[in-house]
Amino acid sequence: MYLTFSLLLISFLDFISSAPVVTSGYAPVPAVCPSTPLVRTATGISSSESAYLASRLPIASAALGKWLQKVNPSFSTSNLPVVALTTSGGGLRSLLTGAGVVQAFDSRDTDLGTSGLYQGLTYQAGLSGGGWFLSSLAGNNYPTISSLEANLWTPAFADSFLVPANLAAAPAVYEQVVVDILAKQAAGYSPTIVDPYGRLLSYQLLYGPDGGVTDQLASITGLSNFTSHNVPFPIITALNVETSTGVCLPPNNTVIYEFSPYEFGSFDSGVNAFTQTQYLGSILSNGAPVIPGHCETNFDNLGFILGTSSDVFNALCTAFPADATGILANFSALINETHALTFMDEFAIYPNPFYNYPHSSLVSSQKNLTLVDGGESNQNNPLFPLLQPSRNINVILVNDNSADTSANFPDGSELYQTYMQAQLAGLTKMPTVPPTSVFLANGYNIRPTFFGCNDNTKITIVYLPNHNYTFPSGESTEKVQYSPSETQGMIKNGQQVATYGMNGSFAECLACAVVKKTGDTLPSGCQACFTTFCYD
Ligand SMILES: *[C@@H]1O[C@H](CO)[C@@H](O)[C@H](O)[C@H]1NC(C)=O
Ligand SMILES: *[C@@H]1O[C@H](CO)[C@@H](O)[C@H](O)[C@H]1NC(C)=O
Ligand SMILES: *[C@@H]1O[C@H](CO)[C@@H](O)[C@H](O)[C@H]1NC(C)=O
Ligand SMILES: *[C@@H]1O[C@H](CO)[C@@H](O)[C@H](O)[C@H]1NC(C)=O
Ligand SMILES: *[C@@H]1O[C@H](CO)[C@@H](O)[C@H](O)[C@H]1NC(C)=O
Ligand SMILES: *[C@@H]1O[C@H](CO)[C@@H](O)[C@H](O)[C@H]1NC(C)=O
Ligand SMILES: *[C@@H]1O[C@H](CO)[C@@H](O)[C@H](O)[C@H]1NC(C)=O
Secondary structure: OHHHHHHHHHHHHHHHHHOOOOOOOOOOEEEEOOOOOOEEEOOOOOHHHHHHHHHHHHHHHHHHHHHHHHHOOOOOOOOOOOEEEEEOOOHHHHHHHHHHHHHHHOOOOOOOOOOOOHHHOOEEEEOOHHHHHHHHHHHOOOOOHHHHHHHHHHHHHHOOOOOHHHHHOOHHHHHHHHHHHHHHHHOOOOOOOHHHHHHHHHHHHOOOHHHHOOOEOHHHHHOHHHHOOOOOEEEEEEEEOOHHHOOOOOOOOOOEEEEOOOEEEEOOOOOOEEEEHHHOOOOEEOOEEOOOOEEEEOOOEHHHHHHHHOOOHHHHOOOOOOOOOHHHHHHHHHHHOOOOOOHHHHOEEEEOOOOOOOOOOOOOOOOEEEEEEOOOOOOOOOOHHHHOHHHOOOEEEEEEOOOOOOOOOOOOHHHHHHHHHHHHHOOOOOOOOOOHHHHHHHOOOOOOEEEOOOOOOOOEEEEEEOOOOOOOOOOOOOOOOOOHHHHHHHHHHHHHHHHOOOOOOHHHHHHHHHHHHHOOOOOOOHHHHHHHHEOO
């Protein structure tokens, strides 16, 4: 018996020393299911999010009060609002502009009138390029923008692996991505373009070997700034396309899905349910594992999620082009390592956690969700999750870096679309927003504007549109490579977006907007601010 055992051991050791060493932290991993329900109806926020907020709110309020007092000691701090920030889609243009905005609000990183407001936020949401930004911030435990710029973004954006020549010059990266997608396939999940796309994006956004491959969305809950409730609660959005009906693009009234470190799902009618982020990838039916007790973890790779939120490849809207060029050719070659390409390879495929779940009537017959970029329903600001009554948000700072115009600047149409769709969806806290013609006529598209100033039943929206104050910031969404001076110029211009071009009186006007509806007596200067910046 001992002899048999030793022989077995020897042949086993032989085997592992001769087999090629193929390891990947990318593949989903089987796990025992949790004792808590995997799926719940969307009656309110989760108990985990409630617990986070209970700890976050006092910290955020103390910081918000401190900022208000710095701006003007006559601000009252007795009755403080819940404040959120969003960063829109728009590729690296939006990431860099959004980073400059956060830098101007972050007291760790700048000493401006606006610095300190970031510390007072309770929620932060991003989609697409804004989701890249939020993932880079949250996935790396919330360093300062200066530190991300110097140590990660500047070199990575100058040498982006989304440029075929740069990828060709990094064969080890390419080979590792092949290993990653083969590992996902071996775990039973068919990779699509979004897998290599997310992997290559991650090399620019996350620290750690193989583009931060060990970072999951759910693992953010274990990072020190999250466990100490030092940071706003992060949310990333995406959309589902009902591919069975033959369409490629989501309609304007499509369901908006949200990813947080705790949950994935939607409050919107038709889905009205959430699942646990950590167990995404599990095969469920009516909220229970199809194989009893069998779940999956590690499907929620942060790179895959930030790739999902920015998946624009469905716009190809056809069988995958055989004559693809540029980075698309690299993606097809990478996917072709696992299977022949089909139309479905243009989507991010998630086993549908709401399969056979009766509350999710719109999607309960779909085995997979086929997710795409969060901005494809003409709402490029991730607002729906923040309009939910159960989140009790009072003020949202909306940094809109959309490319609505031919010069790649926003024109208000994305915010207007959200206003129209919020009315249809019964999200009554959305303030009135006028159509683009009014934005253009009044310059709301090029300077900060406050919406909902005078209606206490609405959230106040502080609109902060990308504008070229000091740098030509209307860069194309497709631009994936930025020189060091472009990266720096874009971030610095983002600071201008947040400060109305470093206008000395803007910080106080921002503070007036933030506390306008608290019922407290406002400093006398606020009236002039409202005259200048309020829409209605
Ligand atoms: C990426 O695709 C280009 C063609 O567009 C090709 O020349 C290059 O070799 C590919 N890169 C890698 C790493 O395969
Ligand atoms: C769901 O996606 C998987 C790939 O992850 C695929 O193998 C399967 O065929 C899909 N199911 C349906 C019904 O489309
Ligand atoms: C996160 O934690 C680090 C280390 O404790 C700290 O230096 C940093 O300021 C924190 N970030 C935020 C946003 O509080
Ligand atoms: C969807 O919204 C866009 C942008 O506002 C608009 O041009 C389009 O007509 C809308 N589509 C439908 C079907 O209403
Ligand atoms: C995928 O691989 C097959 C077989 O190796 C080949 O015939 C086909 O041209 C490849 N397609 C692409 C898009 O690379
Ligand atoms: C901003 O862009 C406009 C045209 O879109 C141009 O006329 C103006 O000079 C630019 N300003 C700066 C500071 O780049
Ligand atoms: C700051 O903005 C206000 C309101 O638009 C304006 O009246 C004032 O001239 C600006 N100050 C400077 C220094 O540009």
